[in-house]
Amino acid sequence: MTTLVKIDDGAISVAEFLQTLKLNGQFEGLIEQLVRDRITVQAAKKQGLRVSEAEIQERADQFRRVRGLHRASDTNKYLDALHVGLEEFEAFLIDGLYQEKMMAHVCSEQTVQTYFKLNSPRFDSIEVSHIVLDAEGKAKEMISVLADDPDSFDEMAREHSIADTREHGGLIGKVLRGSLRTDIEAKVFNAAVGELLGPFASPDRTVFEIFRVNAKHPARLDDDTATEVRRLLHEEWLRARAQEHVIEAC
Numbered sequence: 001m002t003t004l005v006k007i008d009d010g011a012i013s014v015a016e017f018l019q020t021l022k023l024n025g026q027f028e029g030l031i032e033q034l035v036r037d038r039i040t041v042q043a044a045k046k047q048g049l050r051v052s053e054a055e056i057q058e059r060a061d062q063f064r065r066v067r068g069l070h071r072a073s074d075t076n077k078y079l080d081a082l083h084v085g086l087e088e089f090e091a092f093l094i095d096g097l098y099q100e101k102m103m104a105h106v107c108s109e110q111t112v113q114t115y116f117k118l119n120s121p122r123f124d125s126i127e128v129s130h131i132v133l134d135a136e137g138k139a140k141e142m143i144s145v146l147a148d149d150p151d152s153f154d155e156m157a158r159e160h161s162i163a164d165t166r167e168h169g170g171l172i173g174k175v176l177r178g179s180l181r182t183d184i185e186a187k188v189f190n191a192a193v194g195e196l197l198g199p200f201a202s203p204d205r206t207v208f209e210i211f212r213v214n215a216k217h218p219a220r221l222d223d224d225t226a227t228e229v230r231r232l233l234h235e236e237w238l239r240a241r242a243q244e245h246v247i248e249a250c
Contacts, residue, residue: 044102107230123219129170131210132163139199139208
């Protein structure tokens with residue numbers, strides 16, 4: 001039994017550590033990330049991408065600077081405390097560089113622009129506010145009040161909404177397609193600025209939600225959108241690569 005930590009005469013083993021990760025719901029996420037990283041590194045090597053000695057040295061220097069390891073002896077002590085050898089440390093750095101290079105290849109500027117042009121409607125965004133109430137009768141009454149006095153929306157949200165956004169007058173802010181429940185999204189994105197929608201019941205009908213559309217923003221390839229496009233490209237690429245491997249949980 002491999003010991004990770006000793007506490008007086010007791011010890012925490014690797015098996016106990018893994019069990020805790022599983023019971024806390026963290027194990028699957030860590031395994032998934034490890035699998036994704038390994039697939040990416042293998043793909044980078046297969047693609048013929050290369051990592052130079054200069055790049056490895058630069059990444060090692062960056063690693064040390066971030067952790068305040070200013071001398072070689074400091075780095076050695078740090079790695080010793082982690083029970084990580086120099087070869088393992090270098091392999092870690094190299095894998096990280098392969099991952100970055102592969103993603104730079106998959107998510108090139110040209111690829112991002114092409115993906116955006118083909119899928120621009122999904123990057124339309126709107127700014128919305130909402131009021132969440134705990135009874136359908138209250139929600140219907142609220143709709144009537146707001147229909148007569150639309151400018152009172154923020155005040156009504158602060159006074160009556162049970163959502164965390166109440167302090168900000170119900171403001172959710174900017175949302176992209178896919179951020180709202182499917183049956184709500186189509187209606188909200190097709191609504192006019194200033195329009196009230198709802199009330200929409202939660203699946204268990206314990207809360208009822210009213211929306212107001214504050215602004216509409218047609219898709220534009222700005223920095224935020226480009227970041228989201230890269231995330232989507234990355235996810236789609238990983239799903240495709242996963243089909244090429246036999247992945248088994250042990």
